[in-house]
Amino acid sequence: MPDKNHLRNLRIPTKDNPLRILVSACLLGVTCGVDGDHYGEYQSVLKLLAYNNVKFFQFCPEEFVFGTPREMCDIHGGNGLDVLEGRAKVITSSGIDWTNEMIRASEKMLEIAKANEIELAIMMDTSAACGNHVIYDGNRYAENKKYQIGMGVCGAQLHKAGYKIISWREYECLEILYSKLDANHLINKLAKDFDQHEWYLEYFKHKNVSNDNLEF
Numbered sequence: 001m002p003d004k005n006h007l008r009n010l011r012i013p014t015k016d017n018p019l020r021i022l023v024s025a026c027l028l029g030v031t032c033g034v035d036g037d038h039y040g041e042y043q044s045v046l047k048l049l050a051y052n053n054v055k056f057f058q059f060c061p062e063e064f065v066f067g068t069p070r071e072m073c074d075i076h077g078g079n080g081l082d083v084l085e086g087r088a089k090v091i092t093s094s095g096i097d098w099t100n101e102m103i104r105a106s107e108k109m110l111e112i113a114k115a116n117e118i119e120l121a122i123m124m125d126t127s128a129a130c131g132n133h134v135i136y137d138g139n140r141y142a143e144n145k146k147y148q149i150g151m152g153v154c155g156a157q158l159h160k161a162g163y164k165i166i167s168w169r170e171y172e173c174l175e176i177l178y179s180k181l182d183a184n185h186l187i188n189k190l191a192k193d194f195d196q197h198e199w200y201l202e203y204f205k206h207k208n209v210s211n212d213n214l215e216f
């Protein structure tokens, strides 16, 4: 879950001492998606490129271990934390077990976070690797696909080590971040974090009910 207090308590970064942010590479337009593309334009994150007091460390954990292009994978039997603790598996859409490799990818991501003294991570939600708030519950291509509240394997690895993560759609948190980076930034008080969005409130009110019609 987003931690607004962490954002509020971040130091004021400077050009000489920028805020160090670990980011899912696809959010910056790197073509590391499963099909060799990126997944769209994430203006809430791309906006950060305009600041000179931010330093990004971009990483695609799946590309690191599986290469690009590659199969889609999802977590079966739990969430990323469950994978790290041996209770769930990462399975590709054709049924291959990628659990061990995904754990290795998460360890590499943690290594990068530590080596670069990361102060915040911004990650792609719903990914079996980078998810940090909501992920698929089993195969996303199943007719009755479901979502669950939980982290992907890399999100969980970072979380376990104490790193704070937000997704690209934690708009309220991001407003706080913009104001840290730019004293003149006027906070948009209407911005909502993901867990305040209509989709989220509606979907998880009926937890574990599949719904293919909702936009996500």
Ligand code: SF4
Residues within 6 Å of the ligand: 024, 025, 026, 027, 032, 033, 034, 059, 060, 061, 062, 063, 124, 127, 129, 130
């Ligand atoms: S969500 Fe993570 S694993 Fe997937 S393409 Fe983006 S950076 Fe790579």
